[in-house]
Amino acid sequence: MDWFERQVSRRTFVGGGLAVAATWMLAACTKSASTATSSPGTATSVPSTAAATSVAPTAAATATASPSPTASSQVSTPACVVRPEQTEGPYFVDEKLNRSDIRSDPSDGSVKDGVPLNLVFRVAKLTGAACAALAGATVDVWHCDALGVYSDATDPSFNTKGKKFLRGYQTTDANGNAAFTTIYPGWYQGRAVHIHFKIRTANNYSFTSQLYFDDALTDQVHAQAPYSSKGQGRLRNSGDGIFQNGGSQLLLNPSKTSNGYAATFDIGLQM
Numbered sequence: 466m467d468w469f470e471r472q473v474s475r476r477t478f479v480g481g482g483l484a485v486a487a488t489w490m491l492a493a494c495t496k497s498a499s500t501a502t503s504s505p506g507t508a509t510s511v512p513s514t515a516a517a518t519s520v521a522p523t524a525a526a527t528a529t530a531s532p533s534p535t536a537s538s539q540v541s542t543p544a545c546v547v548r549p550e551q552t553e554g555p556y557f558v559d560e561k562l563n564r565s566d567i568r569s570d571p572s573d574g575s576v577k578d579g580v581p582l583n584l585v586f587r588v589a590k591l592t593g594a595a596c597a598a599l600a601g602a603t604v605d606v607w608h609c610d611a612l613g614v615y616s617d618a619t620d621p622s623f624n625t626k627g628k629k630f631l632r633g634y635q636t637t638d639a640n641g642n643a644a645f646t647t648i649y650p651g652w653y654q655g656r657a658v659h660i661h662f663k664i665r666t667a668n669n670y671s672f673t674s675q676l677y678f679d680d681a682l683t684d685q686v687h688a689q690a691p692y693s694s695k696g697q698g699r700l701r702n703s704g705d706g707i708f709q710n711g712g713s714q715l716l717l718n719p720s721k722t723s724n725g726y727a728a729t730f731d732i733g734l735q736m
Contacts, residue, residue: 549711566646567633579611579648581725589733598641605663613653657705
């Protein structure tokens with residue numbers, strides 16, 4: 466097995482058994498009486514996991530762009546769609562970095578260059594037939610930089626132990642919101658462009674998955690510096706074995722801002 470195959474095996478198929486369980490389900494969720502609105506989600510059925518499943522509003526399956534928190538603690542949608550849990554991968558480190566802007570490295574104050582991305586998670590809990598905002602949950606985010614490098618990790622192509630760029634967590638507020646300022650991720654061999662996230666609660670519940678981007682948008686972003694210095698060879702979503710296990714239900718749909726992009730990802734947890 467050559468180096469590339471080892472990397473694909475390590476990054477793409479680590480924990481493959483966690484990626485998606487065998488059942489597919491649609492969980493019903495009653496409309497909230499709240500007058501506040503929330504971003505629509507997609508109306509398609511998606512895979513659930515055997516151990517932990519998540520649900521999200523269904524009127525436009527991918528996340529809608531809106532970095533601002535909603536005013537309501539209820540998810541005002543007629544139904545919830547199960548989203549798949551996916552592998553944690555080899556680069557999660559529980560840094561316990563409580564911060565919204567994850568672009569900098571605390572060790573030296575340097576800031577990772579890249580197209581800004583404002584990302585908001587809106588987390589809900591499915592109880593019976595109702596989806597209510599989940600406050601007090603910890604949302605961890607981590608991903609590679611514009612050149613495909615992770616912090617605080619060792620790899621045949623880099624050693625960044627002690628660095629903590631592009632990592633951090635936020636606790637969801639009363640409306641279930643957790644907001645991050647980061648950059649559009651780069652790529653590395655064996656994987657499509659993605660962002661890792663993990664949601665944990667005080668009762669030891671944990672849900673881990675990944676977010677993806679439309680290839681056409683990534684083509685535009687990666688044509689710019691510093692991404693363009695990486696060269697060609699990026700794996701597209703259709704070629705990523707992890708994406709193939711429900712990744713279409715984890716696609717972000719960012720909107721353009723004055724200096725980058727913004728997206729909101731609605732997700733409910735079936736706990």
